[in-house]
Amino acid sequence: MTFAHPQALWLLALLPVIWLFAHRGRHGLTPRRLVGAALLRSATVALLVVAIAQPRVPERSRAVSVVYALDISRSVAPEFLDRSLAWIRATNAHFKPAQARYLVFAERARLLASLEDVAAVAVSSTDRPGGAQTIAQDATDIEQALGAALPGFGPGEERRLVLISDGIQTHGDVWRMLPRLQSGRVRVYAVPAAVARARDAWVETIVVPTGVRAQDPFTLRVNVHALGPMAARVRLTSGSQRLGEESVTLHAGVNEVAFEATLPDAGLRPLTATVHAQGDRFEDNDTLVDSIQVGPRPRVLYVEGVPESAHHLADALRAHHLDVAIAGPEAFAARASSLGSFDAVILSDLYVQTIDAKSQAALEVFVRDQGGGLIFAAGESTYGEAGYAGSALERLLPVRFEGKRKRRELDLVLLIDRSHSMRGRKLEQAKTAALSTLDLLEARHRLAVVAFDARAHEVVPLVAVGNKRRAEDLIASMTARGQTNILPALVEAQRLLAGSTATTRHVILLSDGVTVQPPGPGSDAPNAAQIQALIQRGREEAMRRDGIAMPPPEAAVPVAHPGAIETLVANLARAGITVSTVAIGDKPDLALMGDIAALGRGRGYVARSDAEIPSLFVTETRRLLGASMVEESFRPTRRHRVAALAGLDFASGPPLRGLVVARAKTFAEVLLTGPGDRPLLVTTHFGLGKTVAFLSDVKNRWSSEWIGWDGYGRFWAQLVRATMPRPDAGNLTLRVTRTGGEAVVELRALDRGHGYRNGLAPAIRLVDPSGRATTLMLRQVAPGHYAAHRALEVGHAQPYRFELIEGGGLTRADVRDAGSRSLGYGWSDEYRALPPDTALLRSLSELTGGAYEPKAADIFALHGDGEPTPRPLWPYLIAGALGLFLLDILWRRAPWTVSPRRWRSAPMITGGDRDRSPHMRMDPGETFVPGATGHAVERTLGRRA
Numbered sequence: 001m002t003f004a005h006p007q008a009l010w011l012l013a014l015l016p017v018i019w020l021f022a023h024r025g026r027h028g029l030t031p032r033r034l035v036g037a038a039l040l041r042s043a044t045v046a047l048l049v050v051a052i053a054q055p056r057v058p059e060r061s062r063a064v065s066v067v068y069a070l071d072i073s074r075s076v077a078p079e080f081l082d083r084s085l086a087w088i089r090a091t092n093a094h095f096k097p098a099q100a101r102y103l104v105f106a107e108r109a110r111l112l113a114s115l116e117d118v119a120a121v122a123v124s125s126t127d128r129p130g131g132a133q134t135i136a137q138d139a140t141d142i143e144q145a146l147g148a149a150l151p152g153f154g155p156g157e158e159r160r161l162v163l164i165s166d167g168i169q170t171h172g173d174v175w176r177m178l179p180r181l182q183s184g185r186v187r188v189y190a191v192p193a194a195v196a197r198a199r200d201a202w203v204e205t206i207v208v209p210t211g212v213r214a215q216d217p218f219t220l221r222v223n224v225h226a227l228g229p230m231a232a233r234v235r236l237t238s239g240s241q242r243l244g245e246e247s248v249t250l251h252a253g254v255n256e257v258a259f260e261a262t263l264p265d266a267g268l269r270p271l272t273a274t275v276h277a278q279g280d281r282f283e284d285n286d287t288l289v290d291s292i293q294v295g296p297r298p299r300v301l302y303v304e305g306v307p308e309s310a311h312h313l314a315d316a317l318r319a320h321h322l323d324v325a326i327a328g329p330e331a332f333a334a335r336a337s338s339l340g341s342f343d344a345v346i347l348s349d350l351y352v353q354t355i356d357a358k359s360q361a362a363l364e365v366f367v368r369d370q371g372g373g374l375i376f377a378a379g380e381s382t383y384g385e386a387g388y389a390g391s392a393l394e395r396l397l398p399v400r401f402e403g404k405r406k407r408r409e410l411d412l413v414l415l416i417d418r419s420h421s422m423r424g425r426k427l428e429q430a431k432t433a434a435l436s437t438l439d440l441l442e443a444r445h446r447l448a449v450v451a452f453d454a455r456a457h458e459v460v461p462l463v464a465v466g467n468k469r470r471a472e473d474l475i476a477s478m479t480a481r482g483q484t485n486i487l488p489a490l491v492e493a494q495r496l497l498a499g500s501t502a503t504t505r506h507v508i509l510l511s512d513g514v515t516v517q518p519p520g521p522g523s524d525a526p527n528a529a530q531i532q533a534l535i536q537r538g539r540e541e542a543m544r545r546d547g548i549a550m551p552p553p554e555a556a557v558p559v560a561h562p563g564a565i566e567t568l569v570a571n572l573a574r575a576g577i578t579v580s581t582v583a584i585g586d587k588p589d590l591a592l593m594g595d596i597a598a599l600g601r602g603r604g605y606v607a608r609s610d611a612e613i614p615s616l617f618v619t620e621t622r623r624l625l626g627a628s629m630v631e632e633s634f635r636p637t638r639r640h641r642v643a644a645l646a647g648l649d650f651a652s653g654p655p656l657r658g659l660v661v662a663r664a665k666t667f668a669e670v671l672l673t674g675p676g677d678r679p680l681l682v683t684t685h686f687g688l689g690k691t692v693a694f695l696s697d698v699k700n701r702w703s704s705e706w707i708g709w710d711g712y713g714r715f716w717a718q719l720v721r722a723t724m725p726r727p728d729a730g731n732l733t734l735r736v737t738r739t740g741g742e743a744v745v746e747l748r749a750l751d752r753g754h755g756y757r758n759g760l761a762p763a764i765r766l767v768d769p770s771g772r773a774t775t776l777m778l779r780q781v782a783p784g785h786y787a788a789h790r791a792l793e794v795g796h797a798q799p800y801r802f803e804l805i806e807g808g809g810l811t812r813a814d815v816r817d818a819g820s821r822s823l824g825y826g827w828s829d830e831y832r833a834l835p836p837d838t839a840l841l842r843s844l845s846e847l848t849g850g851a852y853e854p855k856a857a858d859i860f861a862l863h864g865d866g867e868p869t870p871r872p873l874w875p876y877l878i879a880g881a882l883g884l885f886l887l888d889i890l891w892r893r894a895p896w897t898v899s900p901r902r903w904r905s906a907p908m909i910t911g912g913d914r915d916r917s918p919h920m921r922m923d924p925g926e927t928f929v930p931g932a933t934g935h936a937v938e939r940t941l942g943r944r945a
Contacts, residue, residue, distance in 0.1 A: 004054035011049040015042050040888035044881045051877035061866035063098035065154035069145050071165035071193055072123060073106040074137040074830040080194040084164050089115060095860040101152030107139035109148035138828045143172030150184060156869035159186040160859050166193045167837030170829040178847060185865045187850040190841035195833055201226040201250055201277035202285035202832060211726025213295045214266045215321030220259045222273045226250035227833055232277035238269050266296045268820045285831035289799050289824030298343045298724055299323045303332040305349035305381055308608060309699035312707050313716060320717030329354035336362035340370055343724035348698050349379025352388050360392045367396060368687025373723030378660040379697040380619045398668035398684035399693045410624055411446045411502040413493045417511035418451040419484040426584060427480050429610045430510055433617035434475045440621045441465045448496050449475055452489035453482025462496045486515040490568050497577050506624055507579045513589030569599040578602045582616050631658035636672040636680050644722035645671060648715055654705035659696045690723045732814050736802050736821040743823050745802055747778055747786040756784030761808030769798035799824035
C-alpha cells in the first residue's frame with residue numbers, strides 16, 4: 001500500500017481529543033455507551049484521516065488490449081487483406097476487447113482507432129508517396145511497425161499484438177524491437193499473409209567468385225527466380241563489355257545461368273544482369289546491378305636450371321596472361337628475399353646444390369607465412385639421395401623422393417679429349433666431370449678413363465671402382481697436349497669393353513669433334529646407305545625419347561661417304577655398346593658428334609659453357625644407373641577432377657617421355673599418375689600456401705611433344721592459378737553485403753604474422769549513386785573485425801561505392817590491398833514474390849510468449865500479465881467513515897442502551913404534559929421513551945464511566 005499524501009496521517013494525533021470531549025460530556029450516559037460512542041467516533045475520524053492521505057494498493061488488470069498490425073505492402077495479396085479485415089471485425093464482436101487499435105504498415109506505419117479509418121488510408125505503389133499520410137507499398141519495415149504499435153495499448157491491460165504479415169522485411173531489423181516487446185509484456189500472435197503472385201521472373205543474385213585476376217577466365221552465375229515455367233533470355237554485361245547472353249527455359253523457383261567470362265583490367269568492375277521473360281508482368285525487377293573486384297595479373301617467378309630452355313614454359317604462360325620473370329639459379333639466390341612480390345614460384349630442373357639454405361628458408365616463409373604458391377617441376381637434375389631426398393626443400397613439397405633404387409650392372413668408359421684446345425678451364429672441368437661420375441658409382445661398378453689426343457692414353461684401367469682414392473689421383477694427373485683424333489679413343493673403348501659381361505656397357509665421349517677423319521674400312525663394313533639409315537634411326541629415336549637432337553635438324557648433313565669413326569660406332573652399337581657425346585668448344589663439330597650419338601644409340605649433349613660439363617656427365621651417369629627415374633613413353637592418367645585440370649584431355653594428347661620416381665606424402669593429393677600408377681602431379685597445403693610437384697619436366701626433353709600441344713599452356717596456366725593465393729586472402733579484407741535496406745560493411749584486419757590488428761579506427765568513403773560522398777566510421781566488434789551499418793535507398797540504376805580511407809591506423813598500402821567494393825540496390829525486395837518468412841514470424845511469436853497461426857480464443861486468453869495499476873482506497877474509507885458515523889448516532893440514541901432499572905422508575909407524563917411535543921427541549925440527562933398512550937421522560941443523573 002502507498003499513500004499519495006502520507007503527511008495527512010499526522011492528523012491521527014487528534015484522536016485523544018475525542019476521548020477528552022467524551023469525558024467532559026459524559027453526563028446522562030452509561031459507561032458502556034460512553035466507551036462505545038468514543039470508539040465509534042475515533043474510528044470514524046481515523047478513517048477520514050486515512051482517506052485524506054489517499055492510500056492505494058497495486059492490482060493487475062484482467063482486461064485485454066489488442067493492436068492489429070496489418071501488412072499492406074506490395075508483396076501481400078489484396079484479397080488476403082480483405083479477408084483479414086473481415087476476420088478482425090468478427091473477432092472483436094465476439095471477444096469484445098477492452099481496447100482495440102489498428103495499425104497499417106508498409107514502408108511506414110499508421111496507428112488508427114477504427115476499422116473504418118483503415119479503409120480510408122491512402123497508399124502508393126512507389127517510394128515517392130503523394131503526401132505525408134500516404135503509405136508507400138514498395139517496402140516493408142516491421143521494426144517500425146512494432147514500435148508504432150506500442151502506444152496503442154491501454155494502460156495496465158494485457159497486451160496482444162496480432163501481426164498479419166508475410167514477414168519479409170526490406171527495411172529495418174525486427175530483432176532490434178524484441179527487447180522492447182519483452183520488457184513491455186507484449187505478446188505477438190503472428191498470422192502469415194498470403195503473398196501476391198503473378199507471372200513474373202526476376203534476377204535474384206549475381207554470384208561473384210573471389211580471387212578473380214585481370215585476363216583470368218572465371219565463371220559468373222546469375223540466379224533467376226521465376227514463378228512458373230517460361231522462356232527467357234539472360235544477359236550479363238560489364239559496362240560496355242558484353243560478357244554473355246543465354247536463352248533458357250525457366251522453371252518455377254531459382255534457375256542458375258552460368259557465364260564464362262574474362263575481364264581485361266584490374267579494379268572494381270560493374271556487373272549488370274538482365275532477364276527478359278515471356279509474359280513477365282513486372283519489369284521493375286528484371287535488372288540487377290552488382291560489381292566484382294578484379295585483381296592484377298598474376299606474377300610468376302620461373303627459375304630454370306637450363307635458362308636456354310626457359311622460353312617454352314614462359315611463352316606459354318604469357319600467352320595465358322600471366323606475368324613471368326625468368327631467373328637462373330644464381331639470380332634466384334640473389335632475389336630470394338623479395339619473393340613476396342610474386343604470387344607463385346616455379347622451380348624447374350634445378351640441382352639441389354644450387355638452392356642454398358637462405359633461398360630454401362625464403363621459400364618456406366613465402367609459402368607457409370605469405371600464402372604463396374610453389375611449383376616444383378622435376379627433370380634430370382632431380383635424383384634420389386644425391387638430389388632432393390632428405391633435403392630442406394623436400395619438406396615443403398607433397399612428395400618424398402626415392403632414395404633406394406636397385407642400381408644396374410655398369411661398365412663405363414670415359415673418353416676425354418686432352419688436346420691443345422682443352423687447355424686451361426676446359427680440362428679442369430673435364431677432370432671434375434670424371435670425378436663426379438666416379439662419385440656416383442658404387443664399388444661394384446667398373447670405370448675406365450681414356451685421355452686422347454692423336455693417340456689414346458689409358459688413365460684409369462677398367463676395374464671395379466672399390467676404393468676411389470687411386471682413380472681420383474690418376475684423373476687429377478691428366479694434362480693437355482697434342483692434336484685431336486677420336487678414332488684411336490673409340491678403338492681403345494672397344495678393346496676395353498670387348499670382354500665385358502655387364503648389362504650396361506657405355507661410352508661417354510667428351511670432345512669438340514674437330515678430328516682427323518680416316519676413310520672407312522673394307523668391304524665387310526656397313527656401306528654409306530646403311531650408315532645413313534642407322535644415323536637417321538638414331539636421331540628419330542632420340543627425338544621420341546627425349547626431344548634432343550644433335551645436331552639440330554636444320555644443321556644435319558647426310559653422310560655420303562662415312563669414315564672409320566661412323567663405321568666403328570655402328571659396330572659398337574651392334575655389339576650392345578652404347579655411346580653418348582658431350583660437345584664442347586666455341587665451334588664444335590655438331591654434325592659429327594650428333595652422328596656418333598645417333599649411331600651409338602646414346603644421347604648427345606652440348607655444353608653451352610665449360611661449367612656445364614660436370615652436370616652433363618652426372619646427368620648421363622644417373623640415367624645409366626636408372627637412379628629414381630623412369631624413361632618411357634606414357635600418357636598421364638587423371639585421378640581427380642579439379643579446376644587445374646579442367647578442359648584437358650590427356651588420353652588424346654601427346655605422351656610424356658619420362659618422370660622422376662617419388663612417393664606422395666600422407667595428406668597430399670595425387671591429381672595425375674604415370675606408368676605403374678606412379679605419382680606425376682601431386683599437390684598439398686603447407687601453412688597458408690600450396691605446393692605442387694610435377695615429376696616430369698617442362699621443356700624439350702620429357703615434354704618435347706607436350707610443348708607443341710594446345711593443352712600445354714592451358715595446363716600450366718591453370719595449375720599456376722590454382723596454386724597461387726586469391727587476392728582476397730590477404731591480411732586486409734573489405735566486405736560489403738546487403739541486409740534488408742541496409743549495407744553492412746565489414747573489415748578484417750590481420751598483421752604480417754596473421755595476428756589480429758586491434759585498436760584501429762577505419763573510415764569508409766561512401767559514394768552514393770548521385771556521386772555524393774560521405775564518411776562512414778567503422779567500430780571494432782571483435783578481435784581484428786570492424787563493422788558498420790548504413791541505410792540505403794532503392795531504385796537507383798548505379799550502385800553505391802565503398803572504399804577505405806588512409807588513416808586511423810591504415811597505411812596507403814593497406815588501402816590499395818583492400819581495394820573497393822560496390823553494392824547495387826536497383827529495386828526493393830517487395831518486387832520478389834517470395835514465400836512468407838515463417839521462421840521469423842514463428843520465432844518472434846515464441847520469444848514474446850505469443851503463438852504462431854493462433855486461434856482467436858488463444859489471442860484473448862488471460863495470462864495474468866497485465867501491468868499492476870494503483871487502486872485508490874479513499875472511496876471505501878469515506879463510505880466506512882459514513883457508516884461508522886451513522887452507527888455512532890444509533891448507538892447514542894437507541895432505547896436499548898437505557899438501563900432497565902432506570903426504565904421502570906421513570907415518572908409518567910400525564911395531564912397537561914400529554915400535549916408536550918417529543919421535539920421539545922429536554923434537560924441534559926433526559927432520555928426520550930416512546931409510549932403507547934403518552935410519553936415519559938426519565939431523568940437520570942449522569943455517572944462517571
